[in-house]
Amino acid sequence: MSTKGFHIALVGATGAVGQQMLKTLEEREFPIRQLTLLSSARSAGKALFYKGEEVIVQEAKPESFEGVDIALFSAGGSISKQLAPEAVKRGAVVVDNTSAYRMDENVPLVVPEVNKEDLRKHNGIIANPNCSTIQMVAALEPIRQSYGLKKVIVSTYQAVSGAGAQAINEMYSQTQSLLDGKEVTPELLPVGSDKKHYQIAFNAIPQIDKFQENGFTFEEMKMINETKKIMHMPELSVAATCVRLPVETGHSESVYFEVETQGLTAADIKGKLKDAPGVVLQDNPDEQVYPMPAQCVGKKEVFVGRVRKDLDQDTGFHMWVVSDNLLKGAAWNSVQIAETLIEMEIVKEK
Amino acid sequence: MSTKGFHIALVGATGAVGQQMLKTLEEREFPIRQLTLLSSARSAGKALFYKGEEVIVQEAKPESFEGVDIALFSAGGSISKQLAPEAVKRGAVVVDNTSAYRMDENVPLVVPEVNKEDLRKHNGIIANPNCSTIQMVAALEPIRQSYGLKKVIVSTYQAVSGAGAQAINEMYSQTQSLLDGKEVTPELLPVGSDKKHYQIAFNAIPQIDKFQENGFTFEEMKMINETKKIMHMPELSVAATCVRLPVETGHSESVYFEVETQGLTAADIKGKLKDAPGVVLQDNPDEQVYPMPAQCVGKKEVFVGRVRKDLDQDTGFHMWVVSDNLLKGAAWNSVQIAETLIEMEIVKEK
Numbered sequence: 001m002s003t004k005g006f007h008i009a010l011v012g013a014t015g016a017v018g019q020q021m022l023k024t025l026e027e028r029e030f031p032i033r034q035l036t037l038l039s040s041a042r043s044a045g046k047a048l049f050y051k052g053e054e055v056i057v058q059e060a061k062p063e064s065f066e067g068v069d070i071a072l073f074s075a076g077g078s079i080s081k082q083l084a085p086e087a088v089k090r091g092a093v094v095v096d097n098t099s100a101y102r103m104d105e106n107v108p109l110v111v112p113e114v115n116k117e118d119l120r121k122h123n124g125i126i127a128n129p130n131c132s133t134i135q136m137v138a139a140l141e142p143i144r145q146s147y148g149l150k151k152v153i154v155s156t157y158q159a160v161s162g163a164g165a166q167a168i169n170e171m172y173s174q175t176q177s178l179l180d181g182k183e184v185t186p187e188l189l190p191v192g193s194d195k196k197h198y199q200i201a202f203n204a205i206p207q208i209d210k211f212q213e214n215g216f217t218f219e220e221m222k223m224i225n226e227t228k229k230i231m232h233m234p235e236l237s238v239a240a241t242c243v244r245l246p247v248e249t250g251h252s253e254s255v256y257f258e259v260e261t262q263g264l265t266a267a268d269i270k271g272k273l274k275d276a277p278g279v280v281l282q283d284n285p286d287e288q289v290y291p292m293p294a295q296c297v298g299k300k301e302v303f304v305g306r307v308r309k310d311l312d313q314d315t316g317f318h319m320w321v322v323s324d325n326l327l328k329g330a331a332w333n334s335v336q337i338a339e340t341l342i343e344m345e346i347v348k349e350k
Numbered sequence: 351m352s353t354k355g356f357h358i359a360l361v362g363a364t365g366a367v368g369q370q371m372l373k374t375l376e377e378r379e380f381p382i383r384q385l386t387l388l389s390s391a392r393s394a395g396k397a398l399f400y401k402g403e404e405v406i407v408q409e410a411k412p413e414s415f416e417g418v419d420i421a422l423f424s425a426g427g428s429i430s431k432q433l434a435p436e437a438v439k440r441g442a443v444v445v446d447n448t449s450a451y452r453m454d455e456n457v458p459l460v461v462p463e464v465n466k467e468d469l470r471k472h473n474g475i476i477a478n479p480n481c482s483t484i485q486m487v488a489a490l491e492p493i494r495q496s497y498g499l500k501k502v503i504v505s506t507y508q509a510v511s512g513a514g515a516q517a518i519n520e521m522y523s524q525t526q527s528l529l530d531g532k533e534v535t536p537e538l539l540p541v542g543s544d545k546k547h548y549q550i551a552f553n554a555i556p557q558i559d560k561f562q563e564n565g566f567t568f569e570e571m572k573m574i575n576e577t578k579k580i581m582h583m584p585e586l587s588v589a590a591t592c593v594r595l596p597v598e599t600g601h602s603e604s605v606y607f608e609v610e611t612q613g614l615t616a617a618d619i620k621g622k623l624k625d626a627p628g629v630v631l632q633d634n635p636d637e638q639v640y641p642m643p644a645q646c647v648g649k650k651e652v653f654v655g656r657v658r659k660d661l662d663q664d665t666g667f668h669m670w671v672v673s674d675n676l677l678k679g680a681a682w683n684s685v686q687i688a689e690t691l692i693e694m695e696i697v698k699e700k
Contacts, residue, residue, distance in 0.1 A: 151662075155505035155604035157554045157593065176529055179522065196638040203644040204507045204595060204602050206656050206670045211635035215616060215658035224661065237662035241604040241670065243507065245554060246596055252554050254505035254591040256606075266565060285561035288546040294553040306556055308565035311574065312501075312587035320556045320591065 005031030006342070006349065009068040009092065011060050011083065012075030013037035014046055016165045017097060020331035021072055024300075026051055028335060031342070031349075038064050039075070062086035069347055070338045073097060074330065088124030093347050095337045097128040097330055099218075102226060109229050111333060112340045113278045114141040119337070119346055126337055129230060130222040131329025132156050132242065132251050137230050138302040138328070139321045140257060142276035143269055144231065148260025150315070151237040154223065157245050157252035158208060159293060160200060162325050163189060167200075171246055174201035190244055201246050208242040217242055250293025251325040258315045266309045269317050273304050278328070283307050291322035299324055300332045355381030356692070356699065359418040359442065361410050361433065362425030363387035364396055366515045367447060370681035371422055376401055378685060381692070381699075388414050389425070412436035419697055420688045423447060424680070438474030443697050445687045447478040447680055452576060459579050461683060462690045463628045464491040469687070469696055476687055479580060480572040481679025482506050482592065482601050487580050488652040488678070489671045490607060492626035493619055494581065498610025500665070501587040504573065507595050507602035508558060509643060510550060512675050513539060517550075521596055524551035540594055551596050558592040567592055600643025601675040608665045616659045619667050623654050628678070633657050641672035649674055650682045 008025065012018040018039075025032065035050055038060035046057045058064060060079065065071060065087035073080045073087075074097040084094045084101070101107040108118035109127045114137050119126060129137070136154060143149065160167040167189055174184045178201050186197035190207040198205050209218035216224070223240040227233075273281045282291045283305040291303030302323045310316030323329060341347040358375065362368040368389075375382065385400055388410035396407045408414060410429065415421055415437035423430045423437075424447040434444045434451070451457040458468035459477045464487050469476060479487075486504060493499065510517040517539055524534045528551050536547035540557040548555050559568035566574070573590040577583075623631045632641045633655040641653035652673045660666030673679060691697040 153503055153606050155591075157507070157595075172529065175525060179526055179529070190638075194638060198638075198642060199644050202597050203642055204597060205642060206602070206604075206640050207638060211638075214661070215635055215656070216661075237660075239606065239660050239662070239666070239668060241505075241656070241668055243602075243604065245507075247552050247554060252556070252593075254556075254593065254604075256503050256589065285565055288540075288544060288548075288557060288561075290556050292548060292553055292555060294549050306565070306591065310587075310589050311564070311566075312589070316589070318589060318591055 002031065002033060004349065005033040006069040006347070007034040007036070007067050008032050009036040009038055009065060009071040011038045011071060011073045011079065013048060013057050014039045014043040015074060016161060017074040017326060017330045020326045021074060021335060022048060022050060024327070024331045024335045028339065030335065030339070036064060036068060065090040065092050068092040069350070070095065070341065072334050072338065074334070084125055093122065093341060094125045095128060095334045096125055097334050099130065099222065101125050102127040102129060103229065109226060110337055111137050111230055112336050113138050115230055115232070116340050116344065119341060119344060122346070128330065128334045128337065129226045130219070131162055131325040132158060132219065132253065133223050133226040133230070134329050134333050135251060135302045135321050135323035136223070136253055136255060137227055138278050139255070139273065139304050139319065141231070142272045142279065143257070143259065146272050147264060149233065149236060149257060150260055151258040152227065153239045153256040155254045156240065156242045158242060159247040159249045159251055159325055160189065160244065161249045162251065168248055171200050171248070174199060175246065178202060200244060203246065205244040206241065208244050247293045249324055249326055250296045250322060251329060252293055253321040255319050255321055257317055258313065259317070260315070262314055266307050266317065270307050273307065278302055279304055281305070290320060293322055296322050296324050300327050302328055352381065352383060354699065355383040356419040356697070357384040357386070357417055358382050359386040359388055359415060359421040361388045361421060361423045361429065363398060363407050364389045364393040365424060366511060367424040367676060367680045370676045371424065371685060372398060372400060374677070374681045374685045378689065380685065380689070386414060386418060415440040415442050418442040419700070420445065420691065422684050422688065424684070434475055443472065443691060444475045445478060445684045446475055447684050449480065449572065451475050452477040452479060453579065459576060460687055461487050461580055462686050463488050464580055465582070466690050466694065469691055469694060472696070478680065478684045478687065479576045480569070481512055481675040482508060482569065482603065483573050483576040483580070484679050484683050485601060485652045485671050485673035486573070486603055486605060487577055488628050489605070489623065489654050489669065491581070492622045492629065493607070493609060496622050497614060499583065499586060499607060500610055501608040502577065503589045503606040505604045506590065506592045508592060509597040509599045509601055509675055510539065510594065511599045512601065518598055521550050521598070524549060525596065528552060550594060553596065555594040556591065558594050597643045599674055599676055600646045600672055601679060602643055603671040605669050605671055607667055608663065609667070610665070612664055616657050616667065620657050623657065628652055629654055631655070640670060643672055646672050646674050650677050652678055
């Protein structure tokens, strides 16, 4: 801790994303004057470490936010609904990693590489998009800037860590049971609070979050609606199919997109991705170079490969987008928003 | 064995698909008068069982096909190239499960639910399509018949058994090693004969078969070209992204398609799938009913769910297609072609 810098609060500090946030703040040498770690009553009292110093986790209450400059929330939608307004009331800027405020007209939904200017319009709360949306828009934005964008169709290959630490445990214990020739009793995935649960080990489940009336899941609708909001393109045609896989961390996406510009080649698209902020182009079929979830874990970038032109549609292209869903998909994007708030002097040192 | 019926030869009888073919012939009570099991010299002499009777596997040679009515080939492309013409020369009709003849103009490429009439045009050899193509066209055909078809974009979720028995072993042994905290040394997947090998356990590999000059893999080009040929639609727009997953058996596909007819609903599409031959509609979001690979193993049908209308494109729809890649994708489709050849009296009892 330094005598200069900001007072940062972390809500949900003991969770999977909270832990990654703490680690990311440390790695980034975030200018922290005071660090308040908050959680539910159940986890309060636990000791976590930040740069070697012990920090005791406290129960999150309205008063916890007195004097806080930036509060990073990642403790579920209901906690955000309850406590984010309390933090704002006390002068904090909230970066919320839940879906609670994402589609709220008064809340900017931000991926810094895409729409950091939206941060200027905040009213206290800034929403961090859904993990699968973030990596896709980060890859699409540099293409859109040069060539426009008309249509996106994405099929996802999502890791279990997106469903929390218990889902990771369920995947590994099911896997070991099946290898031992034992029966398994799924209890959590695809959605803990839904009626039925299915085996994730050695399987693929085409359901992430609950079904909506239109037959799409909530995860699919998040990708559709958040993409339009972040890119400021209500007219953009977006469709998603979201699938859970037996992968611990790292979401992959097969993305088909159509640009406005005619006559482009795959090399044109790759040229834009190569120099894009936060994006790493890993694309060399001759050397079998393409991104994979097992290789992206612990990395902050969005990896793109398999870029190729559609064989029938002149403006159509395909690509394969992979990123660590706990980092760029959650913790890193939130910390990056906090860094950008400071850089842009939207939050100033007191 | 009966005194009536046909003389059937199975080339590649000891392989993963060959074993499934033998099992399928038995289950279907295929009218067999004589059964000749053939393999490479290495596996010759092995004893297999058909309806409780021991059948000794012989080395496949040109003379092995004397008197054979139907020869089912599943021993790799080079064996088919070498021996299928020898079988035809001796009066057999060959059903070839390799990619050797699929795009040959003189060879019908057949999924019985879609284009069995093409069997009448055979010149001795009939090709069985690629596993991922078969299940997709079986689901698309009933829709095309009523509503036309303009465009298909598919992203696949393919099981390791499509790469053979050794790939299954590699997946399980890697999985156990990783659970034990050991390092793994990939040796086979994604493509045994390619330069680099990647971990399949807890991963997703966006490469099936080798890369072509246009940036698509051979598997992707098979799906594209075979779909056009089977459906007699050279003008159809088809694109594919093929991905290997840590699933033993059961390919899944996220399929976006556009029909010719305007103003349809998802219910219209489901109505056509519900009564389609070889297709089972498993689609009830309220009850979390949708197909998954773990539930399709050992079943001959193509399972379809998650049917929904695109939110932007009036003629666009999405669906999720799952099938046992060793059965409808290989053994069952081959045996079904043989059954259809008899039903249609293209092959007659001698």
